[in-house]
Structures are given as C-alpha cells and as structure tokens.
Amino acid sequence: MSDTQTFLDTLNARSQQRGVEPTWIAARRQAGAARFDAMGFPTRRDEEWKYTDVRTIAQGNFALAENADFSQAQAAAMTLPLDAYRLTFVDGIFSAALSDLESLPSSVQVVPLSKALADNHEAVGGPLGRLTGVEFSTFAALNTAFMEEGAVVRIAPGTVVEKPILLQFLSRAGTPVMSHPRILVEAAGRSEATLIEHYIGEAEAANFTNVVAELMLDRGAILNHYKLQEAPLGDMHVASIHVEQSRDSRYNSYNLNLGGALVRNDLISDLNGQGAETHFYGLFFGQGRQHVDNHTKVNHNAPLTFSNENYKGILDDRAHGVFNGKVYVKRDSQKIEGFQSNQNLLLSDRAHIDAKPELEIYADDVKCSHGTTTGQLDEDAIYALRTRGIDKATARGLLTLAFAGEVLEQVALDVIAERVELAVAGKLPERFNLAGLVETAAAFND
Amino acid sequence: MLQVNDLHVTVDGKEILKGLTLTINAGEVHAIMGPNGAGKSTLSAVIAGKDGYEVTQGSVTFEGQNVLEMEIEERAQAGLLLGFQYPVEIPGVKNIYLLKSALNAQRVARGEGEMPAPEFMKLVKEKLGFMKMDASFLQRAVNEGFSGGEKKRNEILQMLVLQPKLAMLDEIDSGLDIDAMKVVADGVNSLRAGDRAILLVTHYQRLLDYIVPDKVHVLVDGRIVRTGDAELAKELEANGYEGIEESVA
Incomplete structure (x- = not known):
C-alpha cells in the first residue's frame, strides 16, 4: 500500500461519518484529495524538500481525534500567562471549555472554523484557499482534503485590538493522531492586532499537525504574528503560512521554533501594494535529533515595498536545521528594499545546518542584501x-x-x-x- | 596569601616556566617585570586556569587551597581575578549583565546571596564615576568596539565591582596614553588594602611610577632571578634586562 493510501482511507472513512456539506467545501475537499493523491509525499529529490525527509509522516498511521477532552488544570499549565482572547484546540478539535472570548469587542470576530462555516459558510468560501491553494504543496492539499476546524479572525476597519488573539493547539499523548487546522485572518484597513499561534502538549505525544494559515492584510493594516512552536518532541509539525499585503500594510512575523521531532515551516509574504512592509524574525532551536526546516519567501510584487528578514538557528546534539530564504523581486518592482540575514550557531560537533539564501531580482533599481553564517560558541x-x-x-x-x-x-x-x-x-x-x-x-x- | 612553589609549566611541549617561586602576602603590591618571552603572562594565565598550559612540577596555593585543582570560575569565586592584557570582545553580552552575573555568582558561591538591584546599581554607578566612564558603557556589549584604553578601563571597572582578594593585572598599561594610565592607576591604587594583594605584570617601568610596588621581581627565562623594591624597577629602566640576564648566565 502506498503512503498516500493510508491517508486517503482515513479521509474516506471520515467523509462517510460527516453529513452533507455545502457544494464548494465538498469540491475543495475532493480537489485536495486528488491533488494529494497525484503528488504523493515529497521526497528528497524534490528541490523544495532536498534537506527534509518526511517519511516519518508519510509512513505514519495517524487517526483523527474523536474528542477534545483535556483537564483544565493541565491546560492551564500549558497556556501562556497572557491576558488574551483565546481559542483552544485539542488534537485539532475545538474546546469551548478551554477557550475564553470574554469582552471581545463587536469589531473583532474570533470564531472556530466549524462555527464560521455553520453560521455563514459562503463568507468563508471566498477567502479560504485563495492564498494557499491545493497546488501549493502536498501538505496544503492534504490540509484542504481534511479541513474541518481552525480559526477565522476578522477585524473591522480601523480597529485596534488591545489584547492578543491566542490560538492554542494542544497535543495529547496516546494513539497518534493528525490534525489539519486552517487559520484565516482578514485584517481590514488600518486595523491593528496581535495573533499568537501556540503549539504545545504532553511530553509523550507523537502527533502530526498540518496547519495552513492565510492572512490577508488590507490597506494600512498591521498584524503582529507570533508562532511559538513548543510542540512535544515526538510531534511532527508542518505549517504553511501565506500572507497577502495591500498598500501600506505591515506584517511582523515572529517564528519561534523550539519543539517537534520534524518541523517544516513555509512562510510566504506577498507585498502587493506600494508601501507594504514585512518583517520576518525567526529563531529555531534544535536538540536531540530534532529536524527543523524553515522555508521563507518574500515576493516584492509592487514597487516601493520593504522586507527585512533575520533568522537565527541554534542547534545542539545531533539536531539538523534548514534555512531556505528567498527574496523575489517582480519585473519593474522598482525602489524596493529587501534584506535577509541568517546566522546559525552549532553547539555540538554533530549538529548540522543547511542554509540557502536566494535572491531573484527582475528590477534594476533595488536595494537588496543577503548573507548567512554558521559558527560555534x-x-x-x-x-x-x-x-x-x-x-x-x-x-x-x-x-x-x-x-x-x-x-x-x-x-x-x-x-x-x-x-x-x-x-x-x-x-x-x-x-x-x-x-x-x-x-x-x-x-x-x- | 598566594604561594607559588617551584612551578614548571610547558606550552605545546616547550617549557616556559622553569621553577618559579613566589610568595605574596595580604596588603602587598608585587610587580613582575621581564623581557618578552620570559614567561610573565604564562604565570598569571596558569593561576587563572587558561587551557593549554601544562603544569609539570610545583604548586600554586591560594589561602591554603590548591589552585591548580580548582575550576576556572572557582578561582574567581575564591577571590583570584585576572585583568587581561587583551580583553576579549563578547558581542551581545552587555557590560551590565557581565558585572551583575559575575558579582552575584561570586556572592552566591560565598553564601552571601545576590545583591539587591538598587544596591548593585549604586555600587556600579560609583565605580563607573571613579573610572571616568559614562553610564552608556553598561549598555554596550563587553569590549565590543572599545578602544584599547576603554578595554583596560573596563577590566579595572570589573575589579572595582568584584573586589578580588588578589588582583592580577597582565600588562594593564599596554596601549594606554598617559591620561588613561593615570585613571587606570588610580583605579588599581584604590584597590590597595590590608586584606588584599595586587600582582602587576609589566614590561615597562612607567606604570610603576603611578602604582608603586612593595616588591619587584625580575623574571628571566622562566625563573625569578632578582627580587627587590621599587628601586629595582628604576634600575631596570636605566640598564635594561641585558645585564641581569648576563649575571644569571
């Protein structure tokens, strides 16, 4: 049996349990499954996956969680001690008991995907999948085939959200399960918010999380996006984050990776309007035999856009890190500035990093730099x-x-x-x- | 306080110290002088615990403890502190953090507990003022982008904050102009106390005009060949090391 078949079987079984869905969801699901089946899991012969072997995921046998049972006390110990609007997911399933949206203003919506679909699925159908289509990757296709839960965040024009919005993903020990959360953020013009994704769980867990986040920043919007990945050391974690930036918007990404056995992040920002600005700050720390892969891409699709990226890797023991950062400047995107730096610190002789910065420029009046270094204490x-x-x-x-x-x-x-x-x-x-x-x-x- | 007895040290298989004996008592200031390559820096490096120095014979005792068996940090915690000839730049580690971590590590090792923040800041501010250093120094990474003079002042600032029992200063005068030397010398002199000792390692007599030693030792080819008072340094200044080397040979 091929690696994909196990996943397709699980998908079919799930489809039979599920009731009738709106046509567009069923169609997307089908497209995701077809694409997943056609592409299969990537191998190291694929340029984008040259340094990351996903066989532990492909050959894994992951069920779907059946409930969100989790003790309040245990969840409290894992929850970031922050005054925040909080949605909690346990192995991908929304837990109302562990969530807290008290005093959320009416100008901000923070809704579990399941509820957003139930309330008004058509409003979700437009933006969902617009940035991260099934063709993006096997994992995006798989996510689309399985998507059921996640978060929809909508911020009204001019709204400054005072408290951070915390999306908390807890991973339980026991039978390995997989989840495919979907995050959709629509930040309207001149709004300002802080979004935190927090991945954490029980030490003995060995689950597979495959998240897709689509973040849309309208004109002048500001979004601070923290991704604190402290997943259990047996977890597999794959994330695709796609950001669309209109004119004068500003996106700040803090991609902090501490956990997981196998981690892959794809972070892409499309700078589509003049004055759009993106900042990628990344830190990855690997120990034991952790494998942490960060792929980032900034697309300067419009003139007068700015990007700055600073990724630091710290690797101990036999950990393996990957940094692949690409800055792309579209034809005639003049007067852009794109800076990229990646520095890595190896704390042991057996730790390893593959670093690959890339620049692709099709405009002549640009200011770009990139560099990568690796050293020891x-x-x-x-x-x-x-x-x-x-x-x-x-x-x-x-x-x-x-x-x-x-x-x-x-x-x-x-x-x-x-x-x-x-x-x-x-x-x-x-x-x-x-x-x-x-x-x-x-x-x-x- | 410090007894060095018949110390033999090799570096990369080459013997540098060849039976050095030295006793420093509390309250004394000693200066070790000698030509380049005599082993001056080796002595302080071995006492501080730097890697790459092999003691083949002899002993170093500090207040009854066998220094050579102590970890590097234990030596500092016991009150032995080395001021470097070439202070290391430590990017990203702020001076204030080094001072605070070091002081508290030493206090905790001595069972005194950490110093409360306001008291610490008062202490640091006072010492900064004494060394004619700006408060902005605290925010800068240790020695990063410092001029030679700033680095040396920073070494003395650490001494003033950490208050060692035995301060060893390796070529603390190198690279200093006369004004900076006066500030550094004032700092060192302020450390003089009945329960403390200072060991200066220097190539030139110049420093000893400002920090007058109780004893001067001449180190030639791995051994102390002469010991005298401050007058000996002046004699060396006038006649150089050549005569002394000949007298040994």
Whole structure:
C-alpha cells in the first residue's frame, strides 16, 4: 500500500461519518484529495524538500481525534500567562471549555472554523484557499482534503485590538493522531492586532499537525504574528503560512521554533501594494535529533515595498536545521528594499545546518542584501566569563542568548521572550534584556 | 596569601616556566617585570586556569587551597581575578549583565546571596564615576568596539565591582596614553588594602611610577632571578634586562 493510501482511507472513512456539506467545501475537499493523491509525499529529490525527509509522516498511521477532552488544570499549565482572547484546540478539535472570548469587542470576530462555516459558510468560501491553494504543496492539499476546524479572525476597519488573539493547539499523548487546522485572518484597513499561534502538549505525544494559515492584510493594516512552536518532541509539525499585503500594510512575523521531532515551516509574504512592509524574525532551536526546516519567501510584487528578514538557528546534539530564504523581486518592482540575514550557531560537533539564501531580482533599481553564517560558541569568551566567576553552563547560556539576542529583542511580549530564553539558554540569573535595570541606573544619576 | 612553589609549566611541549617561586602576602603590591618571552603572562594565565598550559612540577596555593585543582570560575569565586592584557570582545553580552552575573555568582558561591538591584546599581554607578566612564558603557556589549584604553578601563571597572582578594593585572598599561594610565592607576591604587594583594605584570617601568610596588621581581627565562623594591624597577629602566640576564648566565 502506498503512503498516500493510508491517508486517503482515513479521509474516506471520515467523509462517510460527516453529513452533507455545502457544494464548494465538498469540491475543495475532493480537489485536495486528488491533488494529494497525484503528488504523493515529497521526497528528497524534490528541490523544495532536498534537506527534509518526511517519511516519518508519510509512513505514519495517524487517526483523527474523536474528542477534545483535556483537564483544565493541565491546560492551564500549558497556556501562556497572557491576558488574551483565546481559542483552544485539542488534537485539532475545538474546546469551548478551554477557550475564553470574554469582552471581545463587536469589531473583532474570533470564531472556530466549524462555527464560521455553520453560521455563514459562503463568507468563508471566498477567502479560504485563495492564498494557499491545493497546488501549493502536498501538505496544503492534504490540509484542504481534511479541513474541518481552525480559526477565522476578522477585524473591522480601523480597529485596534488591545489584547492578543491566542490560538492554542494542544497535543495529547496516546494513539497518534493528525490534525489539519486552517487559520484565516482578514485584517481590514488600518486595523491593528496581535495573533499568537501556540503549539504545545504532553511530553509523550507523537502527533502530526498540518496547519495552513492565510492572512490577508488590507490597506494600512498591521498584524503582529507570533508562532511559538513548543510542540512535544515526538510531534511532527508542518505549517504553511501565506500572507497577502495591500498598500501600506505591515506584517511582523515572529517564528519561534523550539519543539517537534520534524518541523517544516513555509512562510510566504506577498507585498502587493506600494508601501507594504514585512518583517520576518525567526529563531529555531534544535536538540536531540530534532529536524527543523524553515522555508521563507518574500515576493516584492509592487514597487516601493520593504522586507527585512533575520533568522537565527541554534542547534545542539545531533539536531539538523534548514534555512531556505528567498527574496523575489517582480519585473519593474522598482525602489524596493529587501534584506535577509541568517546566522546559525552549532553547539555540538554533530549538529548540522543547511542554509540557502536566494535572491531573484527582475528590477534594476533595488536595494537588496543577503548573507548567512554558521559558527560555534567562542571559547575565548567562555573562558573570559569564567574568569569572572561565572560557571561554564551559565557562560554558555549567556553567549547562546547573546547570539539569539537580535531576534529576541524584537519579541515585545515578555512572556514569550522569557520562554524562549529559558529554552535556549537555561535558567540565567535574570531577564537578559536589562533595559529596565539600566533605567534604574539612569535614575540614580538624577 | 598566594604561594607559588617551584612551578614548571610547558606550552605545546616547550617549557616556559622553569621553577618559579613566589610568595605574596595580604596588603602587598608585587610587580613582575621581564623581557618578552620570559614567561610573565604564562604565570598569571596558569593561576587563572587558561587551557593549554601544562603544569609539570610545583604548586600554586591560594589561602591554603590548591589552585591548580580548582575550576576556572572557582578561582574567581575564591577571590583570584585576572585583568587581561587583551580583553576579549563578547558581542551581545552587555557590560551590565557581565558585572551583575559575575558579582552575584561570586556572592552566591560565598553564601552571601545576590545583591539587591538598587544596591548593585549604586555600587556600579560609583565605580563607573571613579573610572571616568559614562553610564552608556553598561549598555554596550563587553569590549565590543572599545578602544584599547576603554578595554583596560573596563577590566579595572570589573575589579572595582568584584573586589578580588588578589588582583592580577597582565600588562594593564599596554596601549594606554598617559591620561588613561593615570585613571587606570588610580583605579588599581584604590584597590590597595590590608586584606588584599595586587600582582602587576609589566614590561615597562612607567606604570610603576603611578602604582608603586612593595616588591619587584625580575623574571628571566622562566625563573625569578632578582627580587627587590621599587628601586629595582628604576634600575631596570636605566640598564635594561641585558645585564641581569648576563649575571644569571
């Protein structure tokens, strides 16, 4: 039996359980299944998957979760301690009990996909799949075939959403299951919001999450998008994030990857209107035998657009990282600026990184740069810190954190920055960013 | 306080120190002088615990403890601190963070507990002022993009904050203009105390006009060949090391 057949069988069984669906959903599902069947899982002969072997997913046997049972106490321990509007999904299934949308203003909709479809499926049908079609990848096709749950976020024009919108995905231990969440964000003109995707779960879990997010930023909209991936170390995690940016919009991506056995992120931003601006900040930390692959692409489809990308990889033990960042400048997209940097730190001799920055430019009046470096901790610096009484583990932690600093400094949410700090550097004497402390120092000068 | 006894050290199979013996008591300032290649920097590096130095014979004892068996950080925690000739740049690690981490690591190791933030800031501010350094130094990454003089001041600032029992200063005067040297020397002199000792390693007598040592040792070819008071340094300045080397040979 081929690898795809197991998934198609699960899909057919699910279709029989499901009631009648609106025609467009059934048609998309079918198109997704057909595309998935035709393409099959990628192999390392595919250029886009040259460094990432997905056989552990392809040959896995993943059921679909049947309920969202999860103890309140356990969920509370995993939930980011943030005042946020929160939707929780357990192995892909929405849990109303673990969600909290209290005081959500009427100018903002945060709705589970299942409910959005039930309420007004036609309003979902237009935008859904517009950015990430079934042809994008095998995984996008698979997601489309299976999609049932996820989140729809709609922000009315000019609305500034004060609290972050937190989409929390919990992964349970037990029989391996798969989920195919679908996230749709429509940020209307001059709106401003912070969206957090948070993946976490029970340590023994070994599930497969295959998420597709489509984010549409209308004129002048600002979206801060945090993806904190702390999935259990046995989880497989594949994410496709596609952003569409109209004129003068600004998208800030914080793609922070700490968990998962096999992780693949595709992040694409289409800068379609003048003045659109995108910032990709990424940090990936791998240990053990983790495999973390980040593929990013910025499409400068319009003149006077700006992109800045800074990805840092930290790899320990026998972890394997991949960075493939592409900046594409469409014909006659003049006066664009596109900057890209990728730096990697290898903490062990057996850790490995494949880094590939790419520029593809079809305009002549542009300002672009890219670069990638890979190195190890500076032994002289470790020695210098130890001669001041700082133990070796703390010295290594300090230097590792210093490496991650450029990206972490951009993380405005302290709760998230501190979690990442703890994960990559261990417990340090205190928060690395000492801006507050120096303010105290300045106060002493008065 | 510090006893170095018949110390033999090899680097890459080559013997650099060939039986060095030295005793430093609390309250004293010692200077070790000698020509290039005599092994001056090797001594302080071995005491600080730098890799690549093999002790083949002899001992180093600090307040009764066998220094050579201690981890690098344990030596610092015990009160042995080395000021580098070439301070290392540590991108991304702010000075304030180094100072705070180091001070608290030492305090915790001594069972004193961490210093409260306001007290720490007051201490740092006072020492910064003494070293004529701007508060912006705290926000800068350790030594990154610092001039030679700034790096040396930073080494002394660390000494003033960490208050070691034995401060070892390796060629602290190299690369300093006269004004910077005065500031550095004032910093070092402020460390002089009855319960503390200072070991200066220097090539030139110039520094010793500002930090007057109690004892001067001349190190030639891995051994101390002469010991005297501050006058010995002046003699060396006048006559150079040649005469001394000949007298040994």
